[in-house]
Amino acid sequence: DVKVTQSSRYLVKRTGEKVFLECVQDMDHENMFWYRQDPGLGLRLIYFSYDVKMKEKGDIPEGYSVSREKKERFSLILESASTNQTSMYLCASSMLTGELFFGEGSRLTVL
């Protein structure tokens, strides 16, 4: 079975904190993605990666960075969390055909 695992389902952080969201896939997929989902705005792509140590900006990269040191792991980093980054964060991975698989999601609240 396909498995994409996100490290935390629910997080509460303070403004200004550094936040790490971790994502691991066990399918040997080349492509990995981070989305955020907000009411009325749908799913928006933050960053994606086609290979280890490679990253590309998505539609809303401001305030975020990513790390992909190993093929199976893709981390999203909020250098200094702000209240407007309160959201649902969804990690996904895909095979070369493009079929996408999502993790369970991480609900982040920034106070």
Add this chain to the structure above:
Amino acid sequence: GIQVEQSPPDLILQEGANSTLRCNFSDSVNNLQWFHQNPWGQLINLFYIPSGTKQNGRLSATTVATERYSLLYISSSQTTDSGVYFCAVPTYGNKLVFGAGTILRVKS
């Protein structure tokens, strides 16, 4: 870029009823996916369907690529079918463009 439109935006069904959800896309695509987002927020793959028809239990999907639409059929709906249904098509680099979703509520 490619546009994806889903209809209807909202749907309320009585348990046991059937429904059809539609996804229109503005350009040629080589694949299309349907997802169900459950009340806990997880997006579950339903179908990966570039063309033709696939069935999985009470759900089936048909994509007519030449006419740029896909349909998701839900038969004998159950309360567990409630949630949001998304379709998505690829743009460059295997990134997906998502529709706005159809919110389905099934009442018992």
